[in-house]
Amino acid sequence: MNDQLKNNTNSDDLNKSAFKLIYQLLLLNVLLILIIIVFAIYFLLANNSNTNTENLPSVESAVVLNNTTESKPVENFWTAPSIEEIKDTEQKKLIEYGKEIIAHTSVYFGAKGTVNANATNGMNCQNCHLDAGTKVFGNNYSAVASTYPKFRARSGSTENIYKRVNDCFERSLNGKALDTSAKEMQAIVAYINFLGKDVAKGEKPKGVGFKDLAFLDRAIDPTKGKVVYDQKCVSCHQTTGEGLLTEDKTAFVYPPLWGKNSYNDGAGLYRMSNFAKYVKYNMPLGVNHENTQLSDEEAWDVAAFVNSQSRPKKNIKKDWPNIAEKPFDHPFGPYADGFTEKEHKYGPYKPIKTKLEQLKKSSTQTPKNT
Numbered sequence: 553m554n555d556q557l558k559n560n561t562n563s564d565d566l567n568k569s570a571f572k573l574i575y576q577l578l579l580l581n582v583l584l585i586l587i588i589i590v591f592a593i594y595f596l597l598a599n600n601s602n603t604n605t606e607n608l609p610s611v612e613s614a615v616v617l618n619n620t621t622e623s624k625p626v627e628n629f630w631t632a633p634s635i636e637e638i639k640d641t642e643q644k645k646l647i648e649y650g651k652e653i654i655a656h657t658s659v660y661f662g663a664k665g666t667v668n669a670n671a672t673n674g675m676n677c678q679n680c681h682l683d684a685g686t687k688v689f690g691n692n693y694s695a696v697a698s699t700y701p702k703f704r705a706r707s708g709s710t711e712n713i714y715k716r717v718n719d720c721f722e723r724s725l726n727g728k729a730l731d732t733s734a735k736e737m738q739a740i741v742a743y744i745n746f747l748g749k750d751v752a753k754g755e756k757p758k759g760v761g762f763k764d765l766a767f768l769d770r771a772i773d774p775t776k777g778k779v780v781y782d783q784k785c786v787s788c789h790q791t792t793g794e795g796l797l798t799e800d801k802t803a804f805v806y807p808p809l810w811g812k813n814s815y816n817d818g819a820g821l822y823r824m825s826n827f828a829k830y831v832k833y834n835m836p837l838g839v840n841h842e843n844t845q846l847s848d849e850e851a852w853d854v855a856a857f858v859n860s861q862s863r864p865k866k867n868i869k870k871d872w873p874n875i876a877e878k879p880f881d882h883p884f885g886p887y888a889d890g891f892t893e894k895e896h897k898y899g900p901y902k903p904i905k906t907k908l909e910q911l912k913k914s915s916t917q918t919p920k921n922t
């Protein structure tokens with residue numbers, strides 16, 4: 553009986569402890585489930601924030617965003633004044649005529665020119681002075697009114713704007729100089745003066761002329777330049793390099809780069825540095841200084857190729873009367889620096905530049921009368 557009781561209490565105890573065990577197991581389970589849920593929530597959240605970062609702009613687009621929202625320090629490039637604002641109607645008409653001649657020079661002075669037929673090679677001033685001489689780093693006229701008259705080493709004399717305009721008529725347009733009093737010359741100069749009217753005397757606004765281009769460490773190479781030409785220029789300037797005329801032959805759709813209707817060897821573009829800078833920041837048509845297509849090497853090499861083709865010659869014996877003033881890339885001797893014509897034409901330019909600077913220093917250090 554006692555045993556029975558004992559047994560009973562024993563089984564009771566057993567029951568109790570089994571119950572306890574199940575209870576504990578359950579608790580553990582609940583705890584485990586809780587932990588799992590907590591982890592699950594944690595991972596879910598973590599994942600969520602991952603997808604969130606994926607939705608954020610990538611590094612590249614962030615740069616773009618930065619550019620548009622934070623706007624970099626404003627660069628004050630020159631912009632042309634508006635002709636519309638001219639009050640004096642006579643003056644306005646003259647300036648508009650000047651702009652028209654710059655843009656469509658061939659209509660007035662080309663093969664069928666209405667003012668003087670065959671006075672030029674048929675090119676327009678605007679072919680090289682883009683957007684009628686108003687494009688930033690497109691050889692614009694912003695600093696002409698403010699810096700002329702000025703001494704120019706090429707002629708060894710002080711030149712006024714008329715002389716400078718005629719320089720381009722005789723060299724870039726391989727044509728005849730205009731009479732200073734001619735209505736067309738008056739109009740051109742009025743327009744150029746108007747463009748520069750807000751520029752202080754002696755100042756050169758930002759974006760004038762051409763943008764600088766670093767020298768290559770080697771000589772520039774016409775063979776490599778031909779590859780560039782065939783890939784990136786030939787579609788407009790043609791395999792002959794002679795450009796493309798309109799059907800009625802009054803103007804070039806695409807101006808010539810060499811041949812009988814191109815600029816002559818006394819022109820500004822015949823200097824490799826001018827050509828390379830013009831092309832780097834303006835060609836193929838449509839590019840600008842903020843959005844270029846050619847590498848520096850391509851720009852220099854295509855200059856070497858184009859400027860080694862045949863073109864009209866100008867008698868330039870009187871140019872650079874002081875030979876020490878000849879630019880590093882002037883391709884005609886004699887020179888003061890000991891380099892050859894070929895070296896001056898194709899480079900490498902760095903050693904020539906260095907030598908020219910040394911010569912300049914020593915000539916300014918030695919008193920003239922010793």
Ligand code: HEC
Pocket residue numbers: 654657675676677678679680681691692693695696716717720721724725740744761815819820821826
């Ligand atoms: C084939 C290209 C070409 C054509 C066409 C051309 N020019 Fe030029 N012009 C140049 C170059 C290059 C320079 C700069 C030369 C230099 O600095 O060595 C220049 C310089 C000038 C300048 C001086 C600019 C300054 O800031 O000093 C004036 C003015 C000018 N040209 C007017 C004209 C006019 C007007 C015409 C049309 C009758 C014309 N050009 C046609 C290439 C051309």
Ligand code: HEC
Pocket residue numbers: 676678679680682683780781784785786787788789805806807808809815821830831835836837846854
């Ligand atoms: C899509 C057509 C097109 C392509 C491609 C093109 N150009 Fe031009 N280029 C023009 C036009 C048009 C002008 C005249 C611009 C004007 O009058 O506004 C011009 C003007 C020029 C001029 C000054 C005027 C002259 O005839 O001397 C030079 C130099 C020049 N281009 C060189 C090049 C070079 C080098 C390449 C190749 C890297 C090239 N261009 C590619 C259309 C083109």
